[in-house]
Amino acid sequence: GAVVSQHPSWVICKSGTSVKIECRSLDFQATTMFWYRQFPKQSLMLMATSNEGSKATYEQGVEKDKFLINHASLTLSTLTVTSAHPEDSSFYICSARVARSEAFFGQGTRLTVV
Amino acid sequence: AQSVSQHNHHVILSEAASLELGCNYSYGGTVNLFWYVQYPGQHLQLLLKYFSGDPLVKGIKGFEAEFIKSKFSFNLRKPSVQWSDTAEYFCAVEYGNKLVFGAGTILRVKS
Numbered sequence: 001g002a003v004v005s006q007h008p009s010w011v012i013c014k015s016g017t018s019v020k021i022e023c024r025s026l027d028f029q030a031t032t033m034f035w036y037r038q039f040p041k042q043s044l045m046l047m048a049t050s051n052e053g054s055k056a057t058y059e060q061g062v063e064k065d066k067f068l069i070n071h072a073s074l075t076l077s078t079l080t081v082t083s084a085h086p087e088d089s090s091f092y093i094c095s096a097r098v099a100r101s102e103a104f105f106g107q108g109t110r111l112t113v114v
Numbered sequence: 115a116q117s118v119s120q121h122n123h124h125v126i127l128s129e130a131a132s133l134e135l136g137c138n139y140s141y142g143g144t145v146n147l148f149w150y151v152q153y154p155g156q157h158l159q160l161l162l163k164y165f166s167g168d169p170l171v172k173g174i175k176g177f178e179a180e181f182i183k184s185k186f187s188f189n190l191r192k193p194s195v196q197w198s199d200t201a202e203y204f205c206a207v208e209y210g211n212k213l214v215f216g217a218g219t220i221l222r223v224k225s
Contacts, residue, residue: 036215043217046212105158
Protein backbone atom coordinates (compact mmCIF):
# COMPACT_ATOMS: atom_id res chain seq x y z
CA GLY A 1 0.00 0.00 0.00
CA ALA A 2 0.89 3.66 -0.17
CA VAL A 3 3.25 5.07 2.42
CA VAL A 4 2.78 8.16 4.52
CA SER A 5 5.78 9.29 6.50
CA GLN A 6 5.46 11.52 9.53
CA HIS A 7 8.40 13.26 11.16
CA PRO A 8 9.45 13.44 13.89
CA SER A 9 8.11 10.34 15.66
CA TRP A 10 8.47 12.04 18.99
CA VAL A 11 9.46 15.46 20.22
CA ILE A 12 9.89 17.13 23.58
CA CYS A 13 9.76 20.91 23.70
CA LYS A 14 9.69 23.66 26.27
CA SER A 15 6.50 25.48 27.04
CA GLY A 16 6.12 28.56 24.86
CA THR A 17 8.10 27.25 21.91
CA SER A 18 6.74 26.10 18.55
CA VAL A 19 6.99 22.65 17.04
CA LYS A 20 6.60 21.65 13.39
CA ILE A 21 5.44 18.18 12.35
CA GLU A 22 5.79 17.04 8.75
CA CYS A 23 3.60 14.61 6.87
CA ARG A 24 4.72 13.29 3.50
CA SER A 25 3.05 10.94 1.03
CA LEU A 26 6.05 9.06 -0.34
CA ASP A 27 4.73 7.29 -3.40
CA PHE A 28 1.52 9.04 -4.32
CA GLN A 29 0.11 12.53 -4.63
CA ALA A 30 -2.44 13.26 -1.96
CA THR A 31 -5.31 15.52 -2.87
CA THR A 32 -6.30 15.80 0.76
CA MET A 33 -4.45 15.48 4.03
CA PHE A 34 -5.96 15.22 7.47
CA TRP A 35 -4.57 15.94 10.91
CA TYR A 36 -5.81 14.06 13.96
CA ARG A 37 -5.10 14.23 17.64
CA GLN A 38 -5.39 11.18 19.87
CA PHE A 39 -5.67 11.36 23.63
CA PRO A 40 -4.81 8.31 25.74
CA LYS A 41 -7.48 5.60 25.50
CA GLN A 42 -9.57 7.78 23.21
CA SER A 43 -10.32 7.89 19.53
CA LEU A 44 -8.67 9.95 16.85
CA MET A 45 -10.15 13.43 16.84
CA LEU A 46 -10.11 15.18 13.50
CA MET A 47 -8.45 18.58 13.84
CA ALA A 48 -8.38 19.83 10.28
CA THR A 49 -8.61 18.92 6.63
CA SER A 50 -6.25 20.45 4.11
CA ASN A 51 -6.23 20.46 0.35
CA GLU A 52 -3.10 21.35 -1.57
CA GLY A 53 -2.83 25.04 -2.27
CA SER A 54 -5.78 26.14 -0.18
CA LYS A 55 -6.41 27.03 3.43
CA ALA A 56 -7.11 24.24 5.85
CA THR A 57 -10.62 23.65 7.16
CA TYR A 58 -10.55 23.36 10.94
CA GLU A 59 -13.00 21.43 13.06
CA GLN A 60 -15.05 23.24 15.64
CA GLY A 61 -13.07 23.94 18.78
CA VAL A 62 -9.65 23.71 17.13
CA GLU A 63 -7.72 26.99 17.28
CA LYS A 64 -6.43 27.78 13.80
CA ASP A 65 -3.91 30.29 15.15
CA LYS A 66 -2.46 27.70 17.48
CA PHE A 67 -2.36 24.78 15.08
CA LEU A 68 -1.03 26.13 11.81
CA ILE A 69 -1.43 23.83 8.83
CA ASN A 70 0.36 24.32 5.56
CA HIS A 71 -0.20 22.11 2.53
CA ALA A 72 2.28 23.49 0.06
CA SER A 73 2.46 20.52 -2.30
CA LEU A 74 0.62 17.33 -3.17
CA THR A 75 3.09 15.33 -1.08
CA LEU A 76 3.71 17.50 1.97
CA SER A 77 1.63 18.96 4.74
CA THR A 78 2.94 20.47 7.96
CA LEU A 79 1.34 21.08 11.33
CA THR A 80 2.94 23.72 13.54
CA VAL A 81 1.93 23.85 17.17
CA THR A 82 2.63 27.45 18.16
CA SER A 83 3.42 28.58 21.69
CA ALA A 84 3.00 25.05 22.93
CA HIS A 85 1.73 24.38 26.45
CA PRO A 86 1.63 21.16 28.46
CA GLU A 87 -2.05 20.65 27.58
CA ASP A 88 -0.97 20.38 23.92
CA SER A 89 0.95 17.22 24.77
CA SER A 90 -0.66 14.47 22.75
CA PHE A 91 -0.27 12.05 19.87
CA TYR A 92 -0.72 13.72 16.49
CA ILE A 93 -1.46 11.63 13.41
CA CYS A 94 -1.69 12.67 9.78
CA SER A 95 -3.36 10.86 6.94
CA ALA A 96 -3.37 11.36 3.21
CA ARG A 97 -5.70 10.24 0.50
CA VAL A 98 -6.44 10.46 -3.17
CA ALA A 99 -10.04 11.34 -3.95
CA ARG A 100 -12.56 8.60 -3.07
CA SER A 101 -9.97 6.09 -2.01
CA GLU A 102 -8.86 4.91 1.39
CA ALA A 103 -6.80 7.13 3.65
CA PHE A 104 -3.25 6.15 4.51
CA PHE A 105 -1.83 7.04 7.89
CA GLY A 106 1.48 8.22 9.19
CA GLN A 107 3.03 6.59 12.22
CA GLY A 108 2.14 9.51 14.46
CA THR A 109 4.12 12.05 16.48
CA ARG A 110 4.23 11.98 20.26
CA LEU A 111 4.50 15.59 21.44
CA THR A 112 5.46 16.27 25.05
CA VAL A 113 5.55 19.87 26.24
CA VAL A 114 7.46 20.45 29.46
CA ALA B 115 -22.91 15.99 14.91
CA GLN B 116 -22.03 12.73 13.27
CA SER B 117 -20.68 10.10 15.64
CA VAL B 118 -19.35 6.56 15.58
CA SER B 119 -19.85 4.18 18.48
CA GLN B 120 -17.85 1.07 19.19
CA HIS B 121 -19.49 -1.09 21.79
CA ASN B 122 -16.55 -2.60 23.60
CA HIS B 123 -13.32 -0.92 24.57
CA HIS B 124 -11.55 -4.13 25.61
CA VAL B 125 -12.11 -7.66 24.36
CA ILE B 126 -10.15 -10.71 25.46
CA LEU B 127 -10.49 -13.96 23.52
CA SER B 128 -8.75 -17.28 23.35
CA GLU B 129 -7.23 -18.42 20.08
CA ALA B 130 -9.75 -19.98 17.68
CA ALA B 131 -12.65 -18.12 19.27
CA SER B 132 -14.96 -16.15 17.02
CA LEU B 133 -14.87 -12.37 17.03
CA GLU B 134 -17.52 -9.75 16.48
CA LEU B 135 -16.87 -6.08 17.14
CA GLY B 136 -19.81 -3.74 16.99
CA CYS B 137 -19.89 -0.37 15.24
CA ASN B 138 -22.83 1.99 14.89
CA TYR B 139 -22.97 5.45 13.37
CA SER B 140 -25.39 8.30 13.66
CA TYR B 141 -25.75 9.75 10.16
CA GLY B 142 -28.72 8.86 7.97
CA GLY B 143 -27.29 9.83 4.61
CA THR B 144 -24.85 8.12 2.29
CA VAL B 145 -21.69 7.03 4.05
CA ASN B 146 -18.54 5.10 3.32
CA LEU B 147 -17.43 2.71 6.04
CA PHE B 148 -14.04 1.42 7.11
CA TRP B 149 -12.34 -0.75 9.66
CA TYR B 150 -8.74 0.03 10.50
CA VAL B 151 -6.34 -1.96 12.66
CA GLN B 152 -3.35 -0.73 14.62
CA TYR B 153 -0.86 -3.37 15.68
CA PRO B 154 1.40 -2.45 18.60
CA GLY B 155 3.93 0.14 17.51
CA GLN B 156 2.63 0.37 13.96
CA HIS B 157 0.57 2.69 11.75
CA LEU B 158 -3.14 2.39 11.28
CA GLN B 159 -3.80 -0.03 8.43
CA LEU B 160 -6.95 -0.59 6.44
CA LEU B 161 -8.68 -3.93 7.09
CA LEU B 162 -11.64 -3.44 4.82
CA LYS B 163 -13.99 -0.84 3.40
CA TYR B 164 -17.51 -0.49 2.12
CA PHE B 165 -18.52 2.08 -0.47
CA SER B 166 -21.47 0.39 -2.22
CA GLY B 167 -22.69 -2.95 -3.53
CA ASP B 168 -22.64 -6.22 -1.58
CA PRO B 169 -23.11 -5.26 2.09
CA LEU B 170 -20.92 -8.17 3.19
CA VAL B 171 -17.35 -7.16 2.56
CA LYS B 172 -14.27 -9.24 2.98
CA GLY B 173 -10.96 -7.79 4.03
CA ILE B 174 -7.46 -8.90 4.73
CA LYS B 175 -6.44 -11.62 7.19
CA GLY B 176 -9.83 -13.34 7.18
CA PHE B 177 -11.82 -10.37 8.47
CA GLU B 178 -15.23 -9.46 7.12
CA ALA B 179 -17.85 -6.86 7.95
CA GLU B 180 -21.53 -6.50 7.24
CA PHE B 181 -23.24 -3.20 6.52
CA ILE B 182 -26.81 -3.15 7.78
CA LYS B 183 -28.27 0.14 6.67
CA SER B 184 -31.46 -0.15 8.71
CA LYS B 185 -29.42 -0.57 11.88
CA PHE B 186 -26.73 1.99 10.98
CA SER B 187 -24.23 -0.74 11.78
CA PHE B 188 -21.00 -2.08 10.31
CA ASN B 189 -19.86 -4.91 12.56
CA LEU B 190 -16.51 -6.60 12.11
CA ARG B 191 -16.23 -10.38 12.29
CA LYS B 192 -13.66 -13.11 12.15
CA PRO B 193 -14.59 -16.79 12.60
CA SER B 194 -11.37 -17.85 14.33
CA VAL B 195 -8.93 -15.38 15.82
CA GLN B 196 -5.20 -15.86 16.16
CA TRP B 197 -2.73 -14.54 18.68
CA SER B 198 -1.39 -12.24 15.93
CA ASP B 199 -4.76 -10.48 15.77
CA THR B 200 -3.96 -8.77 19.07
CA ALA B 201 -4.31 -5.07 18.17
CA GLU B 202 -6.59 -2.08 18.42
CA TYR B 203 -9.45 -1.90 15.94
CA PHE B 204 -11.10 1.30 14.80
CA CYS B 205 -14.35 1.70 12.94
CA ALA B 206 -14.48 4.83 10.79
CA VAL B 207 -17.26 6.46 8.83
CA GLU B 208 -16.76 8.93 6.04
CA TYR B 209 -19.23 11.81 5.93
CA GLY B 210 -18.58 14.02 2.94
CA ASN B 211 -14.83 14.45 2.97
CA LYS B 212 -14.34 13.76 6.69
CA LEU B 213 -13.36 10.48 8.27
CA VAL B 214 -14.75 10.14 11.79
CA PHE B 215 -13.42 7.40 14.06
CA GLY B 216 -14.93 5.38 16.83
CA ALA B 217 -13.14 5.13 20.18
CA GLY B 218 -11.43 1.88 19.24
CA THR B 219 -11.56 -1.65 20.62
CA ILE B 220 -8.46 -3.26 22.07
CA LEU B 221 -8.44 -6.96 21.28
CA ARG B 222 -6.19 -9.30 23.18
CA VAL B 223 -5.96 -12.88 22.00
CA LYS B 224 -4.62 -15.37 24.51
CA SER B 225 -2.52 -18.19 23.11
